[in-house]
Amino acid sequence: QHHRRMWMKQSVEYVTLMRERYSRFDLHLMTIEEALNLTKNLQANPFAMSVGSSCTTLIFHTAELARKEGHPDWVQLVALIHGLAAALTCVGSSSSTMLASGESSSNDEDYDWTIYVDARVMGCRSPSNTTFLEFRHLNPDELDSRYNTRIGLYHEHVGLENVLLSWTSSEYMTSMLQHNNVMLPKEALVLLKLFPLVDWHSRGKHTTISNDDDEELKSFVADF
Numbered sequence: 001q002h003h004r005r006m007w008m009k010q011s012v013e014y015v016t017l018m019r020e021r022y023s024r025f026d027l028h029l030m031t032i033e034e035a036l037n038l039t040k041n042l043q044a045n046p047f048a049m050s051v052g053s054s055c056t057t058l059i060f061h062t063a064e065l066a067r068k069e070g071h072p073d074w075v076q077l078v079a080l081i082h083g084l085a086a087a088l089t090c091v092g093s094s095s096s097t098m099l100a101s102g103e104s105s106s107n108d109e110d111y112d113w114t115i116y117v118d119a120r121v122m123g124c125r126s127p128s129n130t131t132f133l134e135f136r137h138l139n140p141d142e143l144d145s146r147y148n149t150r151i152g153l154y155h156e157h158v159g160l161e162n163v164l165l166s167w168t169s170s171e172y173m174t175s176m177l178q179h180n181n182v183m184l185p186k187e188a189l190v191l192l193k194l195f196p197l198v199d200w201h202s203r204g205k206h207t208t209i210s211n212d213d214d215e216e217l218k219s220f221v222a223d224f
Contacts, residue, residue, distance in 0.1 A: 005111040007135035010166040012122050012147060014140075018113070018167040025179050028091045032080070035087040042086050055086050074188045075224075082192055085169035086114040114169045119196035122164040124152025127205040131198070151208055159211040160194060170196050190217055195224045 030038075040056035053061075063079040089112065118131045125148050126136055141147040154163060165171055174193040177184065194214075199205040201222040207215070 002111075002115060003117060003132040004135050004138065006117050006166070007132065008138045008140075009111050010120065010122065011140040012144075012153075012164060015122050015164055015167045019175075022172055023175060023179070025176060027088065030087065030091075032084070035081075035084045038087040038090040039084065042089065055083055059083055074184050075191065077184070078188050078192050079224075081173055082195070083114075083116065083169050085172040089114055113167050114172075116169065116196070117166075118198045119168050119170065119194075120166045120199070121160075121197070121206055121209070122166055123147050124154060124209070125150055127199045127203065129199075129203055130205075154209050156208050157211045158209050160197070160200065160206070160209070160214045161190070163209060165193070165197065168196055187217060187220070190214075191221055191224055194221050 036056050036059065039059065040054045042055040044053045044055050044058040059080055059082070062082070063076050066076045066079040120126060120130065122141070123146075126133065126139075130136075136142060146153055170192055174189055177189060177192070194201065194217075197206075200207075200210060200214075201218050210218075
């Protein structure tokens with residue numbers, strides 16, 4: 001059901017509204033440690049039939065794997081924070097109903113964008129082997145002639161840093177780091193932003209809009 005709702009909700013209009021709403025970063029102030037303490041009460045996979053690991057446990061496990069594999073400290077940091085947008089659910093700030101206008105829609109109440117799903121490039125046709133393609137017909141952009149072609153509203157090799165991705169925890173965290181001028185290598189932001197874009201780094205899609213810089217980092221992102 002979550003993936004079905006994702007296809008229904010994540011449109012160019014929706015992502016634009018969410019970007020506007022969350023780019024002010026005025027919802028809650030907390031440290032990384034405080035965010036980790038909040039997410040320890042959240043289940044990593046809320047759709048599992050049985051109770052599993054907490055978000056915090058999964059986050060620490062991912063960061064520890066990065067350390068054991070010898071990745072630099074900035075990769076370990078990305079592993080540690082990539083899912084921390086989930087903390088917003090604990091302070092009542094993550095609902096998809098919190099649009100730029102501050103208004104809500106009862107149809108949105110069950111959709112939580114902080115739950116991990118593969119990211120999609122918005123504003124162009126989804127690849128034929130993308131995740132849960134059977135729900136594509138429910139997407140508001142599907143019949144919009146501006147968005148339903150191979151490159152949609154983009155030009156060839158525009159670069160993935162210049163495309164609109166679906167609104168996810170990784171997208172929020174990337175924007176948050178940029179907003180706070182966190183000193184990290186550019187590759188750290190690329191890794192955080194693009195690792196959920198499985199269609200690109202693991203299925204060979206979106207090569208008409210990616211550029212040479214993207215392709216140079218593709219195998220590194222896919223390995224995360």
